[in-house]
Amino acid sequence: MSVQAVLFDAPGPRARRRHLILTIVGTLLVLGILGVVVWQLNEKNQFEAFLWEPFTYPDTWTEYIIPGLVNTLRAAAVSIVFAMVFGVLFGMGRLSHVRPVRWVCGVIVEFFRSVPVLLMMIFTFFFYVRSLGMPGTTASFWAVVTGLTLYNGSVIAELVRSGVHQLPAGQGEAGLAVGLTEGQTLRIIKLPQALTAMLPALMSQLVVVLKDSALGTFITYPELISAARQLGSRYANILPAYVVAAVIFIVLNFLLTTVAARVERWISLRGHTAGAPTAAASNLVAGARAGAPGEFGTNVLDHVEEEIHEHRHHPRHPRDPGGADRT
Amino acid sequence: MIDILTEYDILGAFWKTIQLAFFSAIGSLVLGTILAVFRVSPVAVLRNIGASYVNITRNTPLTLILIFCSLALFGVLGYALAPRESPTYIVDNAFRWAVIGLSIYHAAFVCEALRSGVNTVPVGQAEAARAIGLTFGQSLSQVILPQAFRGAIAPLGSVLIALIKNTTVAAIISVPEAAALMRVIIENETGSLIVFFIFALGFVILTLPVGIGFTSLSRRLAVKR
Numbered sequence: 001m002s003v004q005a006v007l008f009d010a011p012g013p014r015a016r017r018r019h020l021i022l023t024i025v026g027t028l029l030v031l032g033i034l035g036v037v038v039w040q041l042n043e044k045n046q047f048e049a050f051l052w053e054p055f056t057y058p059d060t061w062t063e064y065i066i067p068g069l070v071n072t073l074r075a076a077a078v079s080i081v082f083a084m085v086f087g088v089l090f091g092m093g094r095l096s097h098v099r100p101v102r103w104v105c106g107v108i109v110e111f112f113r114s115v116p117v118l119l120m121m122i123f124t125f126f127f128y129v130r131s132l133g134m135p136g137t138t139a140s141f142w143a144v145v146t147g148l149t150l151y152n153g154s155v156i157a158e159l160v161r162s163g164v165h166q167l168p169a170g171q172g173e174a175g176l177a178v179g180l181t182e183g184q185t186l187r188i189i190k191l192p193q194a195l196t197a198m199l200p201a202l203m204s205q206l207v208v209v210l211k212d213s214a215l216g217t218f219i220t221y222p223e224l225i226s227a228a229r230q231l232g233s234r235y236a237n238i239l240p241a242y243v244v245a246a247v248i249f250i251v252l253n254f255l256l257t258t259v260a261a262r263v264e265r266w267i268s269l270r271g272h273t274a275g276a277p278t279a280a281a282s283n284l285v286a287g288a289r290a291g292a293p294g295e296f297g298t299n300v301l302d303h304v305e306e307e308i309h310e311h312r313h314h315p316r317h318p319r320d321p322g323g324a325d326r327t
Numbered sequence: 328m329i330d331i332l333t334e335y336d337i338l339g340a341f342w343k344t345i346q347l348a349f350f351s352a353i354g355s356l357v358l359g360t361i362l363a364v365f366r367v368s369p370v371a372v373l374r375n376i377g378a379s380y381v382n383i384t385r386n387t388p389l390t391l392i393l394i395f396c397s398l399a400l401f402g403v404l405g406y407a408l409a410p411r412e413s414p415t416y417i418v419d420n421a422f423r424w425a426v427i428g429l430s431i432y433h434a435a436f437v438c439e440a441l442r443s444g445v446n447t448v449p450v451g452q453a454e455a456a457r458a459i460g461l462t463f464g465q466s467l468s469q470v471i472l473p474q475a476f477r478g479a480i481a482p483l484g485s486v487l488i489a490l491i492k493n494t495t496v497a498a499i500i501s502v503p504e505a506a507a508l509m510r511v512i513i514e515n516e517t518g519s520l521i522v523f524f525i526f527a528l529g530f531v532i533l534t535l536p537v538g539i540g541f542t543s544l545s546r547r548l549a550v551k552r
Binding site: 011015019022023026027029030040041044046111114115116117118119122123126127130131207210211212214215217218225229232238239242245246249250253254257 | 368369370371372373376382383385386387388389390391394395398399402403404405488492493495496498499505506509510513514518520522523526527530531534535
């Protein structure tokens with residue numbers, strides 16, 4: 001355990017005894033909580049076979065869960081594509097050398113970042129139904145897509161901007177020196193590198209999109225949570241239905257996060273961009289982009305948490321968008 | 328338009344939003360701090376508890392957590408958080424479950440924010456503290472934590488902003504806050520863009536000062552390195 005040598009002293013006999021006690025206390029805490037949960041669920045008859053049996057029926061999956069999941073994935077996939085287009089357009093707009101363009105794009109991006117997604121979905125849903133005369137299901141799909149696109153597109157616009165700012169100044173200077181215009185430098189030199197560096201951040205944004213697509217249940221979009229509710233009312237097993245839905249979400253998002261971490265490592269190994277990968281691989285934080293990273297590259301926690309590779313430290317631009325966007 | 332403003336209690340709905348945000352912020356700060364301590368502790372079991380909590384909560388949609396609180400924990404298992412004889416029983420119960428759900432969800436992000444604060448402290452600081460003979464407790468309380476809290480201010484501000492926006496999800500479990508009221512107005516009166524802008528503006532007004540405040544605070548308190 002030499003990795004912990006920095007934050008903690010190598011434990012002596014007394015510290016080791018203390019750690020042992022804490023380990024036992026921690027284990028008992030977990031077992032205790034699990035025990036109470038199981039006991040309470042058993043008390044309320046939530047382990048009865050008839051509640052869980054429906055998950056062995058094929059039509060539970062083919063009529064409820066899979067169609068719900070497909071709708072969730074469909075909304076997320078369409079949204080992330082539109083959000084990318086929106087983000088690249090407005091990100092470039094914010095980097096434009098024409099001041100009014102920069103200003104207008106800035107106001108739009110900041111506005112959509114600070115308005116809750118649910119408000120946009122509610123408004124656009126009723127707008128699509130009443131003013132465009134769409135049928136309910138179509139309207140709810142496009143309302144979900146609109147809300148997710150505007151919000152996540154704005155977040156991506158910020159990512160584009162910070163990705164470009166993060167490139168070494170020499171990249172832009174070299175472009176201008178060989179006679180490209182400002183616009184050409186942005187499009188041909190800076191943007192491709194920034195997009196490569198953004199890839200992991202983009203993938204973790206997909207986790208956000210996937211999670212937020214669940215908001216669609218409020219405007220009657222038949223996604224996974226709505227499907228779980230229908231399943232629950234058909235077999236009177238609401239609790240198991242939501243548990244299964246939660247497991248599906250957690251597994252999907254966990255996979256995405258893991259892949260994002262892989263991609264980030266791959267990019268930093270492989271080069272192809274003069275900048276470091278933007279924003280660590282998780283839909284977390286907030287934090288990775290907090291203050292200026294320690295100048296010497298290693299920080300206290302890197303020694304403590306060797307298991308979390310994705311937190312290996314990369315220099316990040318302080319102008320990275322805030323973590324609010326990932327919550 | 329004017330009669331909508333007078334007929335519906337928009338300020339009251341935003342007051343509910345503020346209350347939700349306030350209590351959930353306290354709840355998630357307490358829970359998140361405990362988790363952050365777990366995550367940097369020298370005991371492997373505690374670190375794993377913290378990591379599992381963060382990974383599970385962060386990957387679950389907030390919508391699902393709130394619906395689970397409302398329909399499964401309250402609806403199926405019958406845990407009520409307000410006295411049944413109270414006249415405001417239904418609203419109070421939904422509100423309290425929403426606070427719990429929001430706290431559970433955002434605690435994971437608070438934990439990561441605090442941890443990233445510890446991450447801004449260069450290794451040299453801990454090494455120096457040990458080199459001059461401080462114990463673990465001393466080096467943590469005198470050297471590392473004071474710097475870590477300053478580094479955590481900016482990400483904590485981001486979490487608070489996200490929390491304020493996420494209180495709208497409580498509308499799904501029928502807490503009468505701003506998003507729920509907007510839906511009622513749009514459904515019953517008019518779906519005009521003005522209604523949307525009024526509510527959007529409300530959230531801009533709520534989040535903007537938080538962002539500015541936390542940014543300037545984190546600049547003012549930043550550790551010069």
